[in-house]
Amino acid sequence: MKTDKLFYRIFLWQPELIAELVPGIPMDCQFDYSAPVVKEQEQRIDGLFTPVGDDPDLPLVFVEAQMQADRGFYGRFFQEVFMYLRQYEVSRPWRGLLIFSSRGQGLGVETPYRLLLDNLVERLYLEDLIPRSDLSPNLALLRLLVLPESETPESARNLLNVEASEEVFQRRLDLVESIMASKFPELSLEEIREMLDITQVRLEDTRFYRDVLQKGRQEGRQEGREEAQTEMLLRLLTRRCGELSDMQRQQVISLNSGQRDELAEALLDFGGMEDLVRWLQTDEN
Structure with missing residues (x-):
């Protein structure tokens, strides 16, 4: 990005x-x-x-x-x-x-x-x-x-350890991952998450961690995080483009993580609903 x-x-x-x-x-x-x-x-x-x-x-x-x-x-x-x-x-x-x-x-x-x-x-x-x-x-x-690259991972982990609601944490994590991807383009998303200790979830002091811990396993945490990112993306699209149809909402929900990131970047240039329609049609092709 x-x-x-x-x-x-x-x-x-x-x-x-x-x-x-x-x-x-x-x-x-x-x-x-x-x-x-x-x-x-x-x-x-x-x-x-x-x-x-x-x-x-x-x-x-x-x-x-x-x-x-x-x-x-x-x-x-x-x-x-x-x-x-x-x-x-x-x-x-x-x-x-x-x-x-x-x-x-x-x-x-x-x-x-x-x-x-x-x-x-x-x-x-x-x-x-x-x-x-x-x-x-x-x-x-x-x-x-x-920050110098050598100091960035620790500072990013410290930022993710700051107390936050689930919604705020999800937004913050998505942005941190995007920043890390721009600074370390040679790393995969999995390697970035490992650098951030996401796979080990060193976030014991956050409200999000406590809530998710009660819900179960690591798979559940990942699914919950992706659902929150998708819901945030849907809200931003609604504010930018107007009310989405049920079909458009389903198209957005069905996007994978990489496609969601691409859409989140693309919506910054959207002028209205026609841009979203065009993007979804292009993505299908």
Whole structure:
């Protein structure tokens, strides 16, 4: 999975992370993700998060992850934001959330955009997370992306040991596995799970482990985890594409683990139900 897609998947599945990074947004605020096209330039905005609900004071959040040098980054970002605001006649406030790998990344001059950067935009430099041990689980998840490979497995195991409900644990585990797969592409999923001690389930302190332990054997744990991932995927598809038919739900349920991961990545670019229909038809072929 490409790193930029992985960032938006993290925000889509862990929406409270936006509230952690952007001051003034309630922790329970829910967002819809989209990647709209600005028609005049036919440019696609990477990540737009729109608050769910009727509160007009909650802002749109434009999220962009930039991991490479780009001397024209700030000019392009603000151009896309203001073109979107004009094209869609936005009436609510907006905020920006920019994620960079380091402070010396080479993103061009900031001076013309200083007022916007200081007042409407939050910038997160992932390198600042590396030495910290006081991070929330969501920020610890982002930290995995930039940790040295030698430190990543232990940090991932520690993150999975954090107390969580079953649903939160399932989402967190799926994202951790995706991050590990992007950092260790030569490893199979089984080898990654072994690295994370999933096969031995060293998660005795989590509520999920205690609940599943009561249900039975390792096979039951795996089935329960896959069911939870499928249910989460169905909910995300419903929010993104609209209500699914019984046949479409069954098609999604019948996907294997690899196909579910592919669909979870693909839905970030979906604009509506027609994209889901097209994806399912392509997958059948």
